[in-house]
Amino acid sequence: MKTPLAERRRAQQASRGRHPTSRQATTGRGPRARRRRYSPLFGLLVILGFGLGLYGLVMVLSASSGDALDGGDPWSAFRRQSLWFAAGLMAALCTSRLDHRLWRERLSIPLLLGAGAMLVLVLVPGVGLSVNGASRWIGVGGFTFQPSELAKLALIVWVADMATRRYRDVTCINSTLAPILMMTGAFAVLLILEPDLGTAIVVCAVVFVVLYMAGAALSHLWIMAGVASCLALTLAWLAPYRRERLLAFSDPWEDPLESGYQTVQAGVALANGGISGVGLGASRGKWGFLPEAHTDFIYAIIAEEFGVIGGLTVLGAFVLIGAAGFLVAHRLRQRDPFASLVAVGITTWIVLQAFVNIGAVVGALPITGVTLPFLSAGGSSLVVTMAAYGVLLNIASHVD
Numbered sequence: 001m002k003t004p005l006a007e008r009r010r011a012q013q014a015s016r017g018r019h020p021t022s023r024q025a026t027t028g029r030g031p032r033a034r035r036r037r038y039s040p041l042f043g044l045l046v047i048l049g050f051g052l053g054l055y056g057l058v059m060v061l062s063a064s065s066g067d068a069l070d071g072g073d074p075w076s077a078f079r080r081q082s083l084w085f086a087a088g089l090m091a092a093l094c095t096s097r098l099d100h101r102l103w104r105e106r107l108s109i110p111l112l113l114g115a116g117a118m119l120v121l122v123l124v125p126g127v128g129l130s131v132n133g134a135s136r137w138i139g140v141g142g143f144t145f146q147p148s149e150l151a152k153l154a155l156i157v158w159v160a161d162m163a164t165r166r167y168r169d170v171t172c173i174n175s176t177l178a179p180i181l182m183m184t185g186a187f188a189v190l191l192i193l194e195p196d197l198g199t200a201i202v203v204c205a206v207v208f209v210v211l212y213m214a215g216a217a218l219s220h221l222w223i224m225a226g227v228a229s230c231l232a233l234t235l236a237w238l239a240p241y242r243r244e245r246l247l248a249f250s251d252p253w254e255d256p257l258e259s260g261y262q263t264v265q266a267g268v269a270l271a272n273g274g275i276s277g278v279g280l281g282a283s284r285g286k287w288g289f290l291p292e293a294h295t296d297f298i299y300a301i302i303a304e305e306f307g308v309i310g311g312l313t314v315l316g317a318f319v320l321i322g323a324a325g326f327l328v329a330h331r332l333r334q335r336d337p338f339a340s341l342v343a344v345g346i347t348t349w350i351v352l353q354a355f356v357n358i359g360a361v362v363g364a365l366p367i368t369g370v371t372l373p374f375l376s377a378g379g380s381s382l383v384v385t386m387a388a389y390g391v392l393l394n395i396a397s398h399v400d
Contacts (some may be wrong), residue, residue, distance in 0.1 A: 010228050021070065025157055038397055038398075038400060039396065039399045040327055041324050041327060041396050041399055042393065042396040042399065043395050044211055044320065044330075045321065045322050045324050045325070045389075045392065045393055045396055046393065048317050048320055048321050048324070049199065049321070049374065049386070049389050049393075050375035051317070052317055052373075052375060052388065053085055053088065053089075053374050053382075054313075054328075054377070055314075055374075055375065056081070056085075056298075056374050056382075057078065057085055058280075059076075059080055059294075059298055059301060059302055059375060060077055060078055060081045060294050060298070060375075060376075060377045061077075061078040061081075062280060062281050062283065062286070062294070062301065062305065063283070063293045063294035063298050063377075064076075064077035064078060064286075064294040064377065065281070066285065066286035066287045066288060066293060070275075072394060077294055077377055080224040080379065081377050081379075081382070082375075083379075084378075084383055085382060086145045086272070086294065086302070087379075087383050088382050088383045088385070088386030088387070089386065089388060091383055091384075091386055091387035092387060092389055092390035092393070093241045093390065094387075094390065095387050095388075095389070095390030095391045095393075095394065096390035096394045096397070096398055097286055097391075097394070098391075098394065099394070100342065100391060100394050100395050100398075101338075101339075103157050103342070103391065104161050104338050106281075107157070108157050108158050108161045109158070111150075111153070111154040111157060111158075112154045112155070114150075114154070114181070114199075115147060115150045115151040115153075115154035115155075115187075116151070116154075116186070116187065116190070118138060118147035118150065118151075118156075119147050119148065119151055119187065119190040119191070120190065121147075121345040122135055122136060122137070122138055122147055122190075122194060123135060123190070123193055123194070127139075127249050129144060131138065131185055131291060131297075134194055134195060134196065134383055135194055136148060136194045136196055144379070144380075145379075145380050146378075146380035146381065148191055148194070148196055148199045149380045149381050149383075149384035149385070150206045150380075150384055151187055151191070151203065152199075152202070152203055152206065152349055152388070153346075153384060153387070153391075154383070155184065155187055155206075155350070155389045156206060156210065156342060156345030156346060156349065156388075157202050157206065157299040157345075158183065158343060159183075159184070159210050159211070159339060159341075159345070160210060160214075160338050160341035160342045162176060162179060163180070163210065163214035163216075163341060164214070164337040164341060170211065170214045170215050170216050171216060171217050171220075173220065176213060177211075177220060180207065180211070181224065184203065184204060184207045186260070187200075188204055189204060190199040191203065192235060195239070196316035196369070197232065197235060197236060197239075197242065197368070198356070198368030198369045198370045199370060200358065201232055201356075202234075202349065202352060202353055202369070203369060204228050204352045205346055205348070205352055205377060206348045206349050206352065208221060208224065208225060209344060209345070209348045210344055210348070211339050211399045213340070213341060213344045214337075214341055219347075224286050229300075231337055234359075236366075244258075244259040245259065245366050245367050246262040246366055247259060248262070248263055248366075248367075249363070249365070249366040249367070252264050252267075252363065261291075262291055262292070262297065262367060263363050263367065264288070265285060265289050265290040265291075265300075266300040266361050266362070266363070267282065267289060267362075267363060268285065268289070269284075269285035269289075269290055269300040269301065269303065269304040270300060270304065270311075270361075270362065272284060272304050273303045273304040273305065273306065273307040273308070273310075273311070273339065274286070274307050274308070275302070275307045275308050276306070276307040276308075276309055276310065277304060277305045277306040277307030277309070277310055278304060278305055278307075280305050280306070281303060281305070283304045283305050284300060284304070284305075285300060285304055286301055294376070294377045295369075295371060295376050295377050295378060296357065296360075296369060296371060296372075296376065297312065297352075297361055297371070298325070298372055298375050298376050298377070299311070299357065299358050299361045299362075299372055299375070300361050301311045302314055302360075302375075314358075314375070315358065316376045317352070318351050318354040318355070318373075319351075321347065321350060321351060322347055322350075322351040325344075325346065325347025325350075325351075325392060326343075326344065326347055326397075327348070328343050328347075328392070328395060328396045329341070329343040329344045331399050331400075332395065332399065334400065336368040336398070339395045339398065342391065342392075342395060343392055343396070346388045346389070346391060346392045347392065349388070350388075353370050353371070353373055353396060354372055354373055356370050357370050357371060357372040357376070358372070373385050374386075
């Protein structure tokens with residue numbers, strides 16, 4: 001039997017226009033919004049990406065302090081990197097909150113065309129900026145941007161879209177593989193003309209992995225990989241400076257003061273670090289011995305200052321990103337194939353580029369000039385990588 005007090009409460013709720021059995025907000029203004037529950041994979045990816053970015057700021061400050069030897073400002077690289085990191089955080093926040101399906105429905109083609117147009121503009125005299133014989137940047141006033149970084153994300157999204165359209169068969173050469181190979185080849189040619197063979201190799205390898213995960217025939221993929229490898233070796237041998245890098249990789253001590261200098265000095269830094277390192281800021285390699293200490297060879301400074309422990313920690317972070325990213329892709333493979341392939345592409349890009357950079361520093365691979373994601377100094381690389389990482393976070397947020 002209902003009490004008078006219960007009757008009065010029901011009457012008050014009815015007078016406010018609410019159903020008495022509905023879930024009410026504490027303010028009485030409507031239904032309480034349900035909190036979104038994120039999976040542990042999402043949390044792990046957030047921690048790894050943010051942690052590597054902050055660690056990169058610290059290491060850029062340490063590795064760039066050697067600029068003071070030439071009368072430069074030891075804080076200038078850190079200030080620039082801090083601004084780029086803040087911009088990267090905003091980009092990652094925006095892309096992580098943007099529904100990944102919009103990349104397919106509205107942004108795929110414009111992003112691809114925009115990235116391709118900028119790769120062409122880089123080669124136009126007066127528009128593209130040339131540094132050390134390479135034209136890889138577009139400059140507007142004091143702002144510079146490297147379109148090759150944006151090209152990676154654009155190509156990943158477009159290839160994932162092409163491979164998952166209902167009317168397309170990824171095993172069909174004419175309808176699907178041919179357009180993908182033609183577009184990837186066009187981007188690779190533009191990158192090689194800059195010249196930037198290292199980025200071209202990374203882009204082709206990422207597309208290869210995405211197509212493999214999409215279900216392309218292995219026979220087709222191995223033929224593509226063989227042709228691409230032969231072309232890469234030919235181009236590396238024909239260019240004198242690339243040929244020197246290959247020869248220096250095989251035996252850096254043959255010319256330790258010229259072609260093998262960076263490899264030798266990176267090895268010295270690694271040896272100095274030992275197990276536990278010489279301590280933060282105490283690296284000797286950055287004081288004029290190791291060129292590009294805060295960009296391409298920042299891993300050598302990390303290993304010198306924090307030793308094998310620090311080097312393996314960074315390596316382990318990228319391994320965890322790879323494991324988490326591929327697990328996200330696996331869980332969404334049936335429910336959302338497009339999101340799954342985009343996650344595969346972004347994860348492969350970040351992890352592969354990290355291992356190519358680290359491999360060059362430790363002497364296991366030839367020097368390619370690619371940066372270490374999240375850690376190396378460089379605005380375009382950091383901002384675009386963090387924006388792409390935000391897309392991966394958005395995809396990971398849909399995993400139960």
